[in-house]
Amino acid sequence: MSSQLNAPSSPSSPQGFLVGGPADLSRDYGVTRLVLMPRDPHWMHAYWEVAPYTWDEVEQNFGREVRASGRPVLRCHSLLNGDKRSFFDIGVQLEARNWYVFSSIRGGTWQVELGLVLPDGRFVLLAISNTIQLPAGQVSELEDEKRGLMKAEWEKIYELSGGGRVGVGSLEMAKISALRWEFLRGISSWFGGAPGSASWARPREMHKGFWLVADCELIVYGATEPDAHVTVQGQDIQLNPDGTFSMRFALPDGLLGIPIQAVNRDGDMSRAVEFAITRKTQ
Amino acid sequence: MAEPPKGYLCLVLHAHLPYVRHPEYPDFLEEDWLYEAITETYVPLLDMMERLAADGVHFRLTMSVTPPLCNMLSDDLLMSRYYRKLQKLLELAEREVQRTQSLSHEFHETAQMYLRKFRKAQDIFEACHGRILTRFRALQDAGYLEIITCGATHGYLPLMVKEEARQAQIRIAVDDYRRHFGRPPRGIWLPECAFTPGVDKMLRQNGITFSFLDSHGILFGVPRPKYGVFAPIYSPGGVAFFGRDMETAHQVWSAEQGYPGDYSYREFYRDVGYDLDYTYVRPYLHEDGVRRNIGIKYYKVTGRVPLSSKEPYSPSRARDVAASHAGNFLFNREKQAEYLRGVMGTPPVVCSIYDAELFGHWWFEGPEFLEFLLKKIHYDQQTVKTTTPYEYIQNFPEQQILEPEPSSWGDKGYHEVWLNGSNDWIYPHLHICSERMVQLANSHPSAEGLVKRALNQAARELLLAQSSDWAFLMTVGTARQYSVKRTREHVSRFLGLDHQIRENRIQEDFVRFLEDHDNIFPQVDYHVYQSQELAPIYA
Secondary structure (H helix, E strand, O other), X not given: OHXXXXXXXXXOOHHXXXXXXXXXXXXXXXXXXXXXXXXXXXXXEEEEEOOHHHHHHHHHHHOOOHHHHOEEEEEEEXXXXXXXXXXXXXXXXHHHOEEEEEOOOOOEEEEEEEEEEOOOOOEEXXXXXXXXXXXXXXXXXXXXXXXXXXXXXXXXXXXXXXXXXXXXXXXXXXXXHOOHHHHHHOOOOOOXXXXXXXXXXXXXXXXOOOOOOOOOXXXXXXXXXXXXXXXXXXXXXXXXXXXXXXXXXXXXXEEEEEEEEEXXXXXXXXXXXXXXXXXXXX | OOOOOOEEEEEEXXXXXXXXXXXXXXXXXXXXXXXXXXXXXXXXXXXXXXXXXXXXXXXXXXXXXXXXXXXXXXXXXXXXXXXXXXXXXXXXXXXXXXXXXXXOHHHHHHHHHXXXXXXXXXXXXXXXXXXXXXXXXXXXXXXXXXXXXXXXXXXXXXXXXXXXXXXXXXXXXXXXXXXXXXXOOOXXXXXXXXXXXXXXXXXXXXXXXXXXXXXXXXXXXXXXXXXXXXXXXXXXXXXXXXXXXXXXXXXXXXXXXXXXXXXXXXXOOOOHHHHOOHHHHHHXXXXXXXXXXXXXXXXXXXXXXXXXHXXXXXXXXXXXXXXXXXHHXXXXXXXXXXXXXXXXXXXXXXXXXXXXXXXXXXXXXXHHHHHHXXXXXXXXXXXXXXXXXXXXXXXXXXXXXXXXXXXXOOHHHOOHHHOOOOOOOHHHHHHHHHHHHHHHHHHOOOOOHHHHHHHHHHHHHHXXXXXXXXXXXHHHOOOHHHHHHHHHHHHHHHHHHHHHHHOOOOOHHHHHHHHHHOXXXXXXXXHHHOOOOOOOOOO
């Protein structure tokens, strides 16, 4: 494996490691892998790398056209006691190298396979992930046999425990909970704003009793000639057989630029669309 | 004989700063995080506790002092730099006492207060030869303070894939704690309060008996918790978990009752670094000469008014307000304890958890508030008593067993703060480094000399890259560039070492350079990364 490493070559002088490290880290480690991580009761995150040796193997078994004809998917298995119970497929762009996967059911144990679905329905496995457990996100139905309290009392205790609000904190609340972050932002040579400016408001306080939680994400979609070459944010993407494409983006506060460029098969015509999206949470 | 209390208050302060140490620069801004926290938070808290102990006040406090913080507070370079900073601050405070003589009484009173505080910090620092942890340790040995540990570098455990990587975060923390405090830790603050199944078993294997969860970590547990967050639970792995009380979190921060926003308290954002004549403050700024906070502030919150309309601060008036806030806080705890005791039939424990840096730095009067609160609890009533988790479990060992909900204290309660579009790029690197570290440890059962040094240094680089601080700062957009830089730096340093070790071409000057720069955990032993079946039995 070491021959495939993209580690920095042995430095002639350690000074290269002195400040900042390399401009960027290599995305390729030369290892086929698929890693799954839990985010919350409904969402998990998968990232992957498919190394050349895996492509060689797959092409050997399924033919050279497999990469073009197969539709890349994440096959998401719900497990029960270690056995695969059911699954659903999510179409992905292989080049995206990572995907946030939504599950309509909360919690559960999950394992994901990255693969290609061939026109005849066969599934070509590229990589298989670790197994994770998603949080339940709700009060358990299971009661202790030796329950200590009457129902009404338990509900009161639950409310006093913060039951109506749990898991619905805002980022502001998170910062209040972890005040060191307010502290850290007061001193930073890497942060543009100067403390003392009016925008440095005190943390917004949490409201009582009533709550709202909301977030938004972004879906970009489009279509072009099926044999065109398309890049989104400079990354190559793989079109669906009919020339359509769609991608999901996280949408943090701030400005997000999404340039999309399509070049025809002959490379002599191109079209571009650029989105500039500003999110401002208030 | 006094009646037993109706309920217990478990105050927990989480003290943590990421490991920031830059010997390559004579003057590095982010090191101020530590220096300000020492002067404004750690020393005032220490001073407060020592005074209470000397006065015979019964109190119990729990405080996490994370391994990065312990290592920074024991580092010669950082402590000598701190001492220099403090000298400058004292010099300025003395000049300020002179300058404010001709100004109104409040300014002069405030200037004198700063001078007293800085002198106190100097006295304490000198008396313990620059090792303030020894003073915290003495408070623990005397039974007032329960110091707990944290992940070795505050690594976010639920997003680690290799068990060995989690194990190393805990084991190294436990070893490091022992080095600083002379005994193994009994409790741990899980980094970002983030729990994932299986971690509890690992804690137990490392001798840790209690920890904390955000409220939903217990409320969504299976089966349902009998007493909400007002009694600890045992996890299947055998660790007692205490849930965070939301009411006391709100009481300090809610719009209606939030204490730190009181109009008489000190305003954080009016600082002499901005207010006074540039040539006068220039010697106390960083080398770049940019105006920043210096730490002497003369104004009070005043109200919802622009910074320019703030009115002078009065330390004596603010002190009175802190006392009344402490009274209000205690009154609410008494009512809470009485009610819960009635419903539960057993004394509740209310866990109030705050960042330590809140007290003194952000909420300047915070340490005084705590001092008043602890005195009032001791002298004025018998309904509520302070306790530590360890003590509570000793007194009330029978508790419900439940499987906690995977959770954290971050936004929305789960892992999104540390896993989103702004920071998800770090995990492919962190995971590959962890995997290679385990491979290195397994393939070098008994390295010696330079190879051993390189392996130990690889462990340090991996640990430093894993700090949850970097992912968090990327999310909130603060110090993002610095966080990205630190992540890349430690990952590439790790990969460089990994490559050299595998190729058997280790360059000693490279290793030495890294040992000097990333010197956290001087006694780290790379064997902690060995896979379980290979690892020697842990003593």
